[in-house]
Amino acid sequence: MNPFLSIRALRSGYVGGAVLHGVDLDVDEGGIVAVLGRNGVGKTTLISTIAGFLRPYEGSVTLDGQEIAGARIDTIARAGVGLVPQGRRVFTPLTVAEHLAIATRRPTAGPWTRERVLTLLPRLGERLGHRGDQLSGGEQQMLAIARALLGNPRLLLLDEPSDGLAPVIVAQVGEVIREVSTEGMAVVLVEQNLQLALSVARDVAVMSKGRIVHRADCADFQSRPEDRRRLLGVE
Amino acid sequence: MSPNSGTDIGTAARAGSAARRVPAVMVLAGLALAPFVLGSYAVGTLSRILVLALLAMSVNLLTGLTGLATLGQSAYFGVGAYTAAIVARKLTDVGVVQLLAAAAVSALVATATGWLAVRARGVVFLMLTLAIGEIVYSAAVNWKSLTNGTDGMSGIPPVVPLPGMPALELDGLVYFYVLAVFLVLFAMVAHLAGTPFALALRGIRDNEDRMRAIGYPTRRYALTVYGGAGALAGAAGALWVSVQRFVSPGDAGFEIAALALLAAVIGGSGRIWGACAGAALVWLTRDYLGNLEVVDGHGKLLLGALFVTAVYTLPRGLTGIRVPRGLRSVAWPSRKRTA
Numbered sequence: 001m002n003p004f005l006s007i008r009a010l011r012s013g014y015v016g017g018a019v020l021h022g023v024d025l026d027v028d029e030g031g032i033v034a035v036l037g038r039n040g041v042g043k044t045t046l047i048s049t050i051a052g053f054l055r056p057y058e059g060s061v062t063l064d065g066q067e068i069a070g071a072r073i074d075t076i077a078r079a080g081v082g083l084v085p086q087g088r089r090v091f092t093p094l095t096v097a098e099h100l101a102i103a104t105r106r107p108t109a110g111p112w113t114r115e116r117v118l119t120l121l122p123r124l125g126e127r128l129g130h131r132g133d134q135l136s137g138g139e140q141q142m143l144a145i146a147r148a149l150l151g152n153p154r155l156l157l158l159d160e161p162s163d164g165l166a167p168v169i170v171a172q173v174g175e176v177i178r179e180v181s182t183e184g185m186a187v188v189l190v191e192q193n194l195q196l197a198l199s200v201a202r203d204v205a206v207m208s209k210g211r212i213v214h215r216a217d218c219a220d221f222q223s224r225p226e227d228r229r230r231l232l233g234v235e
Numbered sequence: 236m237s238p239n240s241g242t243d244i245g246t247a248a249r250a251g252s253a254a255r256r257v258p259a260v261m262v263l264a265g266l267a268l269a270p271f272v273l274g275s276y277a278v279g280t281l282s283r284i285l286v287l288a289l290l291a292m293s294v295n296l297l298t299g300l301t302g303l304a305t306l307g308q309s310a311y312f313g314v315g316a317y318t319a320a321i322v323a324r325k326l327t328d329v330g331v332v333q334l335l336a337a338a339a340v341s342a343l344v345a346t347a348t349g350w351l352a353v354r355a356r357g358v359v360f361l362m363l364t365l366a367i368g369e370i371v372y373s374a375a376v377n378w379k380s381l382t383n384g385t386d387g388m389s390g391i392p393p394v395v396p397l398p399g400m401p402a403l404e405l406d407g408l409v410y411f412y413v414l415a416v417f418l419v420l421f422a423m424v425a426h427l428a429g430t431p432f433a434l435a436l437r438g439i440r441d442n443e444d445r446m447r448a449i450g451y452p453t454r455r456y457a458l459t460v461y462g463g464a465g466a467l468a469g470a471a472g473a474l475w476v477s478v479q480r481f482v483s484p485g486d487a488g489f490e491i492a493a494l495a496l497l498a499a500v501i502g503g504s505g506r507i508w509g510a511c512a513g514a515a516l517v518w519l520t521r522d523y524l525g526n527l528e529v530v531d532g533h534g535k536l537l538l539g540a541l542f543v544t545a546v547y548t549l550p551r552g553l554t555g556i557r558v559p560r561g562l563r564s565v566a567w568p569s570r571k572r573t574a
Contacts, residue, residue: 051448077450085448091441094434102438103449105431151450 002065004029004186005050005155010059010069012049018057019045021210025188027155027203032177032187034201034218036194036232041207043190044086047159050188051083052076063155082153086160086190088140090132090147097128099143103150110152111183117146120179138169145176155186162193174200194234198222206231259508266414270407282410282478284518285417289471290491291498291510292424293464298499299506300433301460302440306492307352307364310371311341311465313487315472317375320388320482328402330394330412330477337473338466344371345465346458353457356443368492375484387483394477403477413474420470424507427463436460494521497538501545503552512553516541 003026013019019042027033035043048054050061052073061069068076077083091099100114118125121142127135135143141161148156158177162170170193177200181187191197197204204221206214214231221227228234270278290312297303315337322333352363375382382388393402396412403409427433438446439453446453476482485491494517502513520541525534545552 053444053448072452073444073447074450074452077448083448085445089442089445091438091445093441094437098434098437101431102434102446105435147449 003027004031004064005188006060006062007050008060010046010049010056010061012045012054012056012059014045014054019210020049020056022059023207023210023212025205025212027186027188029154029186030181030184031203032181032189032201033203033205034197035188035190035205035207036197037207038232039192042210043207044159045210046207047083047157047188047190050076050155051081051157077151077153080152080154082148082151082156084141084144084148084156084158084161086163088137088144090135090140090143092133093131095129095131096124096135096143099132099147100124100128100150103147112149112152114150117149120149120176121146137164138166138172141165141169141173142176145173149180153185155188156180157188157190159190160192161189162191162196170196194228194232270410275406278406278410279478280518280522282406282413283475284515285413286471286474286478287494287498287518288511288514289417289420289474290468290495291502291514292421292507293467293471294495294499295502295507295510296424296427296460296464296467298496299503299510300428300440301436301457302443303353303356303457303461304361304496305364305464306361306489306496307348307367308464308468308495309487309489309492310348310364310368311345311468312472312475312491312495313371313375313482313484314344315341315469316476316482316486317382317388317472318469319473319476320391321381323391323394323476324388328392328395329398330396330416330473333394333476334416334470334473337469339469341469341472342462342466345468346462349458349461349465353454353461365489365492368487368489372484372488375487382484385484387481389481391476391480391482393480409478413478416470416474420467421507421511424467428507432456432459494518497542501542501549501552503549503554506552506554509552509554516553 005025005027007023007025010020010023011018023042023046025033035046037043045054049056052068052071052075056069059069060067063079063081066079068079068081071079091102094102100117104114123139124142124146127139132140132143145161161173165173174196177187177189189197189201198218198221201218204214204216204218205212208231214227216227266281269281273281290308293311294305294308297305297308318340319333319337322336326332348367352360352367355363376385393404394409394412395402396415403412435446435451435456438451439456443453472486475486498513498517499510500513501516502509502511517538521534521538524530525537526532530537
C-alpha cells in the first residue's frame with residue numbers, strides 16, 4: 001500500500017541557505033509520526049515546506065498520490081492539509097465563535113463539524129464570545145486545533161503543540177491527537193516534549209542537520225535509551 | 236440570584252441596545268432637518284461631506300476591514316465622476332442611471348488595476364495604489380477628447396433622481412438626493428460588515444498566511460473587496476457630479492485620496508460610522524475652520540495638526556473613544572442595570 005504522505009529527497013530552506021538536505025518521510029493513513037530532534041535541525045522548516053509556506057528547492061511531497069510540493073498554501077490546504085502552527089497564531093481580534101465561523105466557511109466533506117469539534121473541545125464552547133487574545137495558552141491551542149479540524153484535513157501537521165502549556169493541558173492535547181487519528185487522519189507531530197510525542201505517536205522520525213537520520217516505531221524507540229541519548233541527548 | 240434576574244438582564248440588554256441607537260437616531264434627525272435650518276452654502280458643504288464619507292467608507296473597506304492601506308481610491312472616484320458627467324451630458328440626466336454606470340465602470344477599472352495591486356502588501360501596495368491614482372489623474376489631464384483636460388467638464392444638467400421626477404435645482408433638494416443615496420449605500424456596507432465575507436477579510440487583515448493555511452484564496456478575496464470598494468468610490472464620484480455639476484482632474488488627484496485616507500484613519504479603522512465622522516471632521520477642518528480669520532486660510536496646516544494630534548491621542552481613531560465610566564450613566568442612563 002502506498003503511504004498517504006510521501007516525501008522524497010526534499011530540499012528546502014530560506015534565503016540564507018538550505019535547511020533540509022534531502023528528507024525522506026512516509027506517513028500512512030491514520031498514522032501518527034512524531035518528528036523529533038534538537039533545536040535547529042529543520043523540524044519546523046519541514047512542516048512549513050509541507051504546508052506550502054516554503055517552496056522546496058527540489059524533491060517531492062505527495063498527498064494520496066497528488067503532488068503538492070511548491071503549490072500555493074491555500075491549494076495545499078484545500079487538498080487536505082491542516083496546520084496547527086507553532087505559537088498557535090490565533091486571530092487575536094476575533095472571537096472564538098468567529099474563528100469557528102471562518103474555519104467552517106470553507107468546509108470539505110468530512111466528519112468534523114462545529115458541533116463535533118465543540119464536543120471534543122468543550123472549553124471552547126464556554127468561551128465562544130471571547131477574543132483570541134483573551135484566551136489562555138491552552139485555550140488558544142485548542143482553538144488552533146479546532147480551526148484546523150474544521151477544514152476536515154486528511155493530514156494534520158502539528159508544530160510544537162505543547163509549547164508553553166501546563167502539563168494537564170498537554171495531556172488534553174495528547175488525547176485530542178489520539179482521537180483525531182482514529183478517523184483515519186494522518187498526523188505529523190513536531191514536538192520537543194518527548195513524553196507527549198511518545199505517548200501519542202506510533203512512529204518516530206529523528207532529524208539531524210536537515211535529514212531524517214532514524215526511523216523506528218515508538219515501542220522500539222522507548223526500549224532503547226541509548227538511541228534517545230545518542231540522537232536527542234535525553235534519557 | 237432572583238428568579239427574574241434573567242428577565243431583568245434581558246430587559247437591560249434590550250434597553251442598552253436601544254440606548255446605543257439614540258445617537259444614530261439623533262444624527263439621522265439632524266441630517267434630515269439640516270436644509271430647513273442651514274443656509275445654502277452649509278447645505279452644499281453637508282452634501283460634499285456625505286460624498287467624502289462614502290469615499291472614506293470605500294477606503295475603510297480596504298484599509299480598516301482588510302488591512303490594505305490605500306491612496307488610490309481617488310482614481311475610482313474620478314472614474315465614477317467622469318462617467319457620471321459623460322452619461323449626464325450625452326445620455327440621460329437620471330441620477331440612478333449615472334450612479335449605476337459610474338459604479339459599474341469604476342468597479343471594472345478597479346478590478347483591472349487591482350489585479351496587479353492586490354499581489355502586493357504593505358508599503359508596496361500603498362505605492363501601487365498611489366501610482367494608479369497618478370495614472371488616472373494624468374489620463375484625466377491628457378485625454379482631452381474625453382475629459383476636456385484641465386478645463387474640466389461643465390454644463391452638466393441638474394440631476395433627476397428617478398425617471399419621471401423633476402430636475403433638482405436647489406441645493407437643499409440635491410442634498411436630500413445625496414442623503415438618500417448615502418443612506419442606501421451605508422446600509423449596504425453595514426450589511427456587508429456582518430457577513431462571513433467581511434469576517435474573512437478581517438482574518439486576512441489579522442493574519443493572511445493563517446487564512447491561506449485554512450484554505451482561503453486570499454488574493455481573490457482582496458481583489459473582490461478592491462473591486463467593491465472601487466464601485467463605492469465610483470458611486471461617490473457620481474454624487475459629487477450631482478452636487479458640483481462640474482468635474483476636473485483634481486477630483487481624481489492625490490489630495491482627494493489623501494483626504495479620504497485621512498478621514499478613514501482619524502475616524503478609526505474598521506468602523507463604518509468612524510469613516511463618516513472622520514470625513515466630517517476632515518472636511519469641516521479644511522473648509523470651515525481653515526477659512527476662519529484667525530487661521531488665515533491655513534486650512535491644510537490645521538489638517539496636518541489634526542492628523543498628528545489624532546495619531547498621538549486617538550490611536551484607534553474616533554471609534555476608539557470610550558466614555559469614562561463616571562459619565563456613562565449620564566450619557567446612556569437606560570444602560571444602568573436595575574436588577
